[in-house]
Every structure is written in C-alpha cells, then in structure tokens.
Amino acid sequence: MKPPLLLIGQGSHDDAYAAEFGRFVHRLRCRLDQTAADVSGGYLERATPRLSESVASLVARGHHRLVALPLSLSRVSDDFGAAMELEQKRHPTLMYDYGRPLGPDPRVLALLAERLNEAAAEISKPQRPLELVGARPRLRAVDALIEESLHVEPGETAVVLVGEGSTDAAANAEVHRVSRLFWETHAYDFMTVETAFVSVTPPGVPGGLERCRRLGAKRVIVVPYLLFAGGMLERVWAQALAYGAGHPDLDIRCAEVIGDCEILADVVIDRYEEALQLVP
Known part of the structure; x- marks a missing residue:
C-alpha cells in the first residue's frame, strides 16, 4: 500500500473556502482510492480538521510514512515545516516526504x-x-x-x-x-x-x-x-x-478562482507521485 497523501491548508474562518477544500480532498480520495492510497487534509490554523488531528488519525490507522503536500500556489512558508516537525515529535515513528507546491505548473x-x-x-x-x-x-x-x-x-x-x-x-x-x-x-x-x-x-x-x-x-x-x-x-x-x-x-x-476540478487534481497527484519516486 502506498503512503497516504496529506494535503495541508493554511486555514481560514471562511465556510466557503473550507467547503471547497473538503470537496477537493474528497475528489482526490476517490481518485487515489483506485491505487490503494489514503488521502487526508488538515489546516495549520483557524479551521478544522487541524493538521495535528489528521496526522493522529493517519497514525492511528497504521500509517507511519506519508507525503505532505502544502496546497499552495506560492512558496511554502516556514510554518509548514515547523508544523510537520512538531508532528514528528508527537509521533516519533512518523516519517514524511514533501511534495512540491503547485506553483506555475x-x-x-x-x-x-x-x-x-x-x-x-x-x-x-x-x-x-x-x-x-x-x-x-x-x-x-x-x-x-x-x-x-x-x-x-x-x-x-x-x-x-x-x-x-x-x-x-x-x-x-x-x-x-x-x-x-x-x-x-x-x-x-x-x-x-x-x-x-x-x-x-x-x-x-x-x-x-x-x-x-x-x-x-x-x-x-x-x-x-x-x-x-x-x-x-x-x-x-x-x-x-x-x-x-x-x-x-x-x-x-x-473572474473566478481556479476551484475544485479534475485538472487541479491531476497536478496534485503528479506532485504526490513525484515525491514517492524520491523516497529511497
């Protein structure tokens, strides 16, 4: 079974953003379910589920290695790395690999x-x-x-x-x-x-x-x-x-935002597969 994909969002109090983020996680879960890969999503702040809750859930289901992918179009802030380091301290058996941000693909x-x-x-x-x-x-x-x-x-x-x-x-x-x-x-x-x-x-x-x-x-x-x-x-x-x-x-x-769609899911899945290839 492949390591799970963990999508990390910055977090927002806005219900519309949270709902679309959730729909996108569900879309990816349906897509990657065919390859026996679990998918979860968590926020750094201001919204639920928090990153710590999502990681704890994955570990409880027996996953000790995952691919963490910041769901971001721009450079990743230090907050993402610090958050994952904290999760490693909470779960000493946890190992993770980063997927590249989506950027100007x-x-x-x-x-x-x-x-x-x-x-x-x-x-x-x-x-x-x-x-x-x-x-x-x-x-x-x-x-x-x-x-x-x-x-x-x-x-x-x-x-x-x-x-x-x-x-x-x-x-x-x-x-x-x-x-x-x-x-x-x-x-x-x-x-x-x-x-x-x-x-x-x-x-x-x-x-x-x-x-x-x-x-x-x-x-x-x-x-x-x-x-x-x-x-x-x-x-x-x-x-x-x-x-x-x-x-x-x-x-x-x-104009509208990019939004939850299949093409965006394709980009995320490619980032996930790319990270898996870098795993020794």
Whole structure:
C-alpha cells in the first residue's frame, strides 16, 4: 500500500473556502482510492480538521510514512515545516516526504486562462455588479457606465493577476513571475498582465487597476491567483468594485478562482507521485 497523501491548508474562518477544500480532498480520495492510497487534509490554523488531528488519525490507522503536500500556489512558508516537525515529535515513528507546491505548473496556467476566457465571454451579456451565488452574495462583474454595445478589442483589454500577498519577498516575486508567464503563454492578445496583491504588500487591486487605466486600457479583467473561493476572493472583488465606482469610464470584470476540478487534481497527484519516486 502506498503512503497516504496529506494535503495541508493554511486555514481560514471562511465556510466557503473550507467547503471547497473538503470537496477537493474528497475528489482526490476517490481518485487515489483506485491505487490503494489514503488521502487526508488538515489546516495549520483557524479551521478544522487541524493538521495535528489528521496526522493522529493517519497514525492511528497504521500509517507511519506519508507525503505532505502544502496546497499552495506560492512558496511554502516556514510554518509548514515547523508544523510537520512538531508532528514528528508527537509521533516519533512518523516519517514524511514533501511534495512540491503547485506553483506555475503549465496546467495551472491553463486553468487561469480558462477563468480569464470565461470572464471575457460574459462581457457581451448584461451584468449586474452583485448577484447571489448559493447563499452568498458575490461580485461577478463591476459595472461601469459604458454602453453594452461598445466594442473593445483584446489589445485594449488589460488583465490584473491578483495574488494573496506575503511578507516574503520571494513569494511576491513568484507571483510577478507567474504574471509574465501567463501573459506570454496564454494572454498574449491582451494589452498587458499586471500584478496585484490582496493584502500585505503593494500594489493592491486598486493599484493594479490604476496602472492599467494609465496604460490606456478600456477594459480590465481581474483574475484571482487563488485556489478556492472564500474571504480572500471576496476581498479581491470588493476592492475591484470600490475602484470601479470611482472610475465609471473603465469597464472592470472579475473572474473566478481556479476551484475544485479534475485538472487541479491531476497536478496534485503528479506532485504526490513525484515525491514517492524520491523516497529511497
């Protein structure tokens, strides 16, 4: 039997994020069940199940070696390593191997392109700045006071790729690198792909939008570089809405997150298999 896969999330108080994380863990459990590999998920903080609970459950089921995979698009913080070291102290027989973060895998970039194209395809449809999705109000598009019939070429449309933001300069630089890769591989028809961050470090979403406006963009599509829906996504959309309210001459559209899907599961499974090959 293969070592189990342990997905590690940072953790959030947001129910929507936790629900999508849980669905993704279930998807992977169904996929890897065919290869007799167990799958579990745990959070470092603020949400349940905590990492310590998930590890204890795996050990109780007889697993003493596992593959730990931070479910993150960016560089892994020291918190992940410290958390796993603590689990080793709690369970002296436990051994683990790390899987690489998802990062700018070509399939992740392709998923971002899908979200961008979905947002662009909705441009010709009547939009409202706020619509209800499930039980939660979510921003779908920021309505500017522009005639719906106004034709805007892709070359007049800019993209803002929005990462979480970090105190780690290397992690922020990685998001800038992803923006460039995304522009050259999937968004070359657009005017530019600018980088912004939700919090912690500049530029924020308004700063990214302002740069696009000054470059002459008539339309901007905001693409969140985030895995799952939740509070972070709501902040991206809220910042875009606030900026759009003060700039009615600029048409601003907001895309969805990558989300729970089969292609994302493929990337995670490849990271898992890659880690297994490194096991002596």
